[in-house]
Amino acid sequence: MAKISVKVDGVTYSDDVEARMLLVHYLRESLGKVGTVVGCDTSNCGACTVHLDGRSVKSCNMLAVQADGHEVTTIEGLADGDTLHPVQQAFHDCHALQCGYCTPGMIMQATSFLKDNPTPTEHEVRVGMEGNLCRCTGYHNIVRAVLAAAGEGGGSQ
Amino acid sequence: MTAVAERTALEIGAPRKRKEDQRLITGRTRWTDNIQLPGMLHLAMVRSPFAHANVTAIDTEAAKQAEGVVAVITGADIAATQGACANAWPVTTDQKTPAHLPMVVDHVACTGEIVAAIVARTAALARDAAELVDVTYEELPAVLDAKEAVDDTVLAHPDLGTNTTAVWTLDSAGQGTGGHVDDAIAEARVDGIVIERDYRQQRLIPAFMEPRSTVVDPTGEQITIWSSTQVPHILRFLIAATTGIPESKVRVIAPDVGGGFGGKLQTTPEEFITLAAARQVRKPVKYTETRSESLVSAHHGRDQYQHLTLAATKDGTVTGLKVELIANLGAYVALVGGGVPVLGAWMFNSIYKFGSYRFTTRNVLTNTPWVDAYRGAGRPEATYAIERLMDELAVAVGVDPLAIREQNWITHEEFPFTTVAGMTYDSGNYEAATARAKEIFGYDALRVEQKRRRDDLDPVQLGIGISTFTEMCGLAPSRVLGSLNYGAGGWENAAIRMLPTGKVEVITGTSPHGQGHETAWSQIVADRLGIPFEDIEVLHGDTAVSSRGLDTYGSRSLVVGGEAVVRAADKVVEKAKVVAAHLLEASEADLEFVGGRFGVKGTDKGVGIAEIATAAFTSHNWPEGVEPSIDAEATYDPVNFSFPHGTHLCAMEVDTETGATTMRKYVCVDDIGQIINPLIVEGQVHGGLVQGIAQALWEEAVFDDNGTLVTGSFVDYTLPTSADTINYESEHTTSPSTTNTLGTKGVGEAGTIASTPAVVNAVVDAVRHLGINDIRMPLSPERVWRAIRDAGSAATGDTP
Numbered sequence A: 001m002a003k004i005s006v007k008v009d010g011v012t013y014s015d016d017v018e019a020r021m022l023l024v025h026y027l028r029e030s031l032g033k034v035g036t037v038v039g040c041d042t043s044n045c046g047a048c049t050v051h052l053d054g055r056s057v058k059s060c061n062m063l064a065v066q067a068d069g070h071e072v073t074t075i076e077g078l079a080d081g082d083t084l085h086p087v088q089q090a091f092h093d094c095h096a097l098q099c100g101y102c103t104p105g106m107i108m109q110a111t112s113f114l115k116d117n118p119t120p121t122e123h124e125v126r127v128g129m130e131g132n133l134c135r136c137t138g139y140h141n142i143v144r145a146v147l148a149a150a151g152e153g154g155g156s157q
Numbered sequence B: 001m002t003a004v005a006e007r008t009a010l011e012i013g014a015p016r017k018r019k020e021d022q023r024l025i026t027g028r029t030r031w032t033d034n035i036q037l038p039g040m041l042h043l044a045m046v047r048s049p050f051a052h053a054n055v056t057a058i059d060t061e062a063a064k065q066a067e068g069v070v071a072v073i074t075g076a077d078i079a080a081t082q083g084a085c086a087n088a089w090p091v092t093t094d095q096k097t098p099a100h101l102p103m104v105v106d107h108v109a110c111t112g113e114i115v116a117a118i119v120a121r122t123a124a125l126a127r128d129a130a131e132l133v134d135v136t137y138e139e140l141p142a143v144l145d146a147k148e149a150v151d152d153t154v155l156a157h158p159d160l161g162t163n164t165t166a167v168w169t170l171d172s173a174g175q176g177t178g179g180h181v182d183d184a185i186a187e188a189r190v191d192g193i194v195i196e197r198d199y200r201q202q203r204l205i206p207a208f209m210e211p212r213s214t215v216v217d218p219t220g221e222q223i224t225i226w227s228s229t230q231v232p233h234i235l236r237f238l239i240a241a242t243t244g245i246p247e248s249k250v251r252v253i254a255p256d257v258g259g260g261f262g263g264k265l266q267t268t269p270e271e272f273i274t275l276a277a278a279r280q281v282r283k284p285v286k287y288t289e290t291r292s293e294s295l296v297s298a299h300h301g302r303d304q305y306q307h308l309t310l311a312a313t314k315d316g317t318v319t320g321l322k323v324e325l326i327a328n329l330g331a332y333v334a335l336v337g338g339g340v341p342v343l344g345a346w347m348f349n350s351i352y353k354f355g356s357y358r359f360t361t362r363n364v365l366t367n368t369p370w371v372d373a374y375r376g377a378g379r380p381e382a383t384y385a386i387e388r389l390m391d392e393l394a395v396a397v398g399v400d401p402l403a404i405r406e407q408n409w410i411t412h413e414e415f416p417f418t419t420v421a422g423m424t425y426d427s428g429n430y431e432a433a434t435a436r437a438k439e440i441f442g443y444d445a446l447r448v449e450q451k452r453r454r455d456d457l458d459p460v461q462l463g464i465g466i467s468t469f470t471e472m473c474g475l476a477p478s479r480v481l482g483s484l485n486y487g488a489g490g491w492e493n494a495a496i497r498m499l500p501t502g503k504v505e506v507i508t509g510t511s512p513h514g515q516g517h518e519t520a521w522s523q524i525v526a527d528r529l530g531i532p533f534e535d536i537e538v539l540h541g542d543t544a545v546s547s548r549g550l551d552t553y554g555s556r557s558l559v560v561g562g563e564a565v566v567r568a569a570d571k572v573v574e575k576a577k578v579v580a581a582h583l584l585e586a587s588e589a590d591l592e593f594v595g596g597r598f599g600v601k602g603t604d605k606g607v608g609i610a611e612i613a614t615a616a617f618t619s620h621n622w623p624e625g626v627e628p629s630i631d632a633e634a635t636y637d638p639v640n641f642s643f644p645h646g647t648h649l650c651a652m653e654v655d656t657e658t659g660a661t662t663m664r665k666y667v668c669v670d671d672i673g674q675i676i677n678p679l680i681v682e683g684q685v686h687g688g689l690v691q692g693i694a695q696a697l698w699e700e701a702v703f704d705d706n707g708t709l710v711t712g713s714f715v716d717y718t719l720p721t722s723a724d725t726i727n728y729e730s731e732h733t734t735s736p737s738t739t740n741t742l743g744t745k746g747v748g749e750a751g752t753i754a755s756t757p758a759v760v761n762a763v764v765d766a767v768r769h770l771g772i773n774d775i776r777m778p779l780s781p782e783r784v785w786r787a788i789r790d791a792g793s794a795a796t797g798d799t800p
Helices: A023-030 A086-093 A103-116 A122-128 A140-151 B021-026 B061-065 B123-130 B146-150 B181-191 B232-243 B269-281 B291-297 B339-346 B379-397 B401-408 B430-441 B443-455 B478-483 B517-529 B557-584 B609-618 B678-697 B750-770 B781-796
Strands: A002-008 A011-017 A049-052 A055-058 A071-073 B041-047 B053-059 B069-074 B114-120 B134-139 B164-171 B193-204 B213-217 B223-227 B250-253 B285-288 B301-312 B318-328 B357-364 B460-470 B492-498 B504-508 B536-539 B591-594 B597-600 B606-608 B632-636 B645-655 B661-671 B729-732
Touching: A011 A023, A023 A049, A049 A103, A055 A103, A086 A103, A086 A140, A086 B021, A103 A122, A103 A140, A103 B021, A122 A140, A140 B678, B041 B123, B041 B269, B041 B291, B053 B114, B061 B069, B069 B123, B069 B269, B114 B123, B114 B269, B146 B301, B146 B318, B146 B357, B164 B339, B181 B193, B181 B301, B181 B318, B181 B357, B193 B379, B213 B269, B223 B232, B223 B269, B232 B250, B232 B269, B269 B285, B301 B379, B318 B339, B318 B379, B339 B357, B339 B379, B379 B401, B379 B460, B379 B750, B401 B430, B401 B460, B430 B443, B430 B460, B430 B645, B430 B661, B430 B729, B443 B460, B443 B750, B460 B750, B492 B557, B492 B609, B504 B517, B504 B557, B517 B536, B517 B557, B557 B591, B557 B597, B557 B606, B557 B609, B557 B632, B597 B609, B606 B609, B645 B750, B661 B678, B661 B750, B678 B729, B678 B750, B750 B781
Parallel strands: A002 A071, B041 B285, B223 B250, B318 B357, B504 B536, B661 B729
Antiparallel strands: A002 A011, A049 A055, A049 A071, B041 B114, B053 B134, B069 B114, B164 B357, B193 B301, B213 B223, B213 B285, B301 B318, B460 B645, B492 B504, B492 B632, B591 B597, B597 B606, B645 B661
């Protein structure tokens, strides 16, 4: 067991975790942050994407102990109270989700991507989001949502 | 009575943003794997690494001693209680159906079958202990390929004596819907055109994003089962039917379900084993699969060999089509596995008027994971075959592929039209959809560009692919299902509860997993009852809430389930009208119901339906002899299938030097009847298109010679990404279905059914001048490059 201290969605948690525990399992099982989900076991799908110190990471792809001393934001901490983040709003407005399983990862990736590139082209969005798989939407409306969010200043938040 | 503002805006047809979204975009979700219950234990499976083997010994001692392990379960332990994975559709009365135990006892028929399970304090400890189970296997020869299975040299189930489970035939001559196909072919060989082709429908994996998960709580009077399933009602029924647990003691809940595409239309070994484990340890137990487990153990789709013979006159009028399939069902006949190829039987003739038709499928067992419904289920395979053949016929005749289709299709004046396969199409307008698609696509200009590239010997060639498809959906009239030996009906149920505060609950027997029923059903009820969209709550996916239902698959939810909602709503209005007449002291004949309000014609007197719901709650002033409720329920059995159709046009660029393909443009004009929510419809179309395009270009489940799934993770089973796809241009024409009140036809599978042949036709069209008339799916750059190379060497006589 290793002692870690992590700030998740604005709250600091101190826990003893197994060295082998993945960050995503720590979030889901220890903290109940079940908004973040697991979609594969090879870091291909991106469903588990969260922000580590403001940048997107696949939380199945790092250990909980590696998050020690860092700040994690999950989909549950993205909105400002009842006010949705512009990317969340854009996903709703553009019907960029169907079953919604990939959506937390998509939104977290999109917000991180837009921070790096606040005014992307469609092609840049497609390349920037290719690490996140969706089986429902065909990506058409996801791309539209990310572009719409960019127009709404989603990259600056 | 107070005046109620009249609602005039129609919800049906409005692009309402989805009610479902708020939870999903903020992470307030209820996936099965999220569930934590007091004292809950975790399950891990021990799976066979062999495709075919006898299990001769299982040593569980080390696993039992491992940290945190509560129980180790083998097939022998639960043989009497575990239930069985049932086949609901024996397609022939003499179908050979191998027993399918959730946990094998002594015989493994495919890789990934479960031979033991560990119950432990945590999922990680359960997996650790699973590594310690020592299973002794006696490996047996395995048969993997459907064609090899036919001759019975190696048997997938030695005790069955054959690999063929059923041979099913539809013959237009036999059923009186057309002539003898062999006569038509013989005639065409003498004085006409015969096109004979072999096409391969490769094996696919549905690959829904949410891995399957099941939680069973055996405490309490009812056993509660949460499962990531498309079919909670069917699961409940089959648990009761195969385990002996009374149905009344079982409650199944499908909470948020992350996609299905047919892949969760199954009663799975994992569900039965989790149930058996929870009953044994008398504690809640959770099982969640890994993606690698999911890819090998959730059922696969497609996997057919198609041998096709098309007969036509010299000028291109089709006189006959003979279809001979070999369908690989995998190791077991899954829930509707044997029926999937059969569903295609009515679709190979598609939108066309053929003189004769015969369809035969030979369903075979192999030592591969089981195969069952995947988006489209039988209809994409059929559509692929006929749309590829129509292109071949156009080449043989020397006309444009659109012209050959027009020459053979049913014209809009001819509906209702009974096809050579025996289906009666109620409505459609292929001319209108095609004309619009051509216009948006810029068909003629692209043909000019294609010719220019050919003339210029451009290394990047352009091809145009056409798919004028139809499908049968809205499963299904119960009596038709009965005549096909299917084990259940095709009706759907809905109930409406008028709450005293004026709010409304709609209970549906359909079980959405991404389709947006909460939004669309609300729109229907809002219009029908004149209740605001926001005041309507749609409840589903819990057998304790919606006790009757047949769930969601086969593009049936709106066409069948939506109609049940309409009828329940109309019953509410009917019941409320009696009360309104009483409250208004008027005759029912003098009342009109507009915008949620019963008004007395020619006066300003009226009462709102929500007020009547409140009046039912108090029942202080209620007509004598009338029950104090305006709630209603309806069960609807469709009278026919529905037949959406559309014209899809695809432009592909093919780099003839590398074999790389690039999609340039994709246009679809679909006729799905009346649209309830265009936003949701577009989403269904886009997603469907990409799944069909993925079959054409990228996806295939591949096994090695031992039956091990090579494409066993998302590293190798390559789902399309945002960088692989483009924007799609989608429009609609509308010829309403005549068989349901709303005129809807269903859209869930349309894109998938249509797009695969459009893409392949486009690629073949781009390289046809090089002497190529087929490339096996998926059309990887390597396959395209090899086809070009081989065609070139064939033309020059060189040896490659």
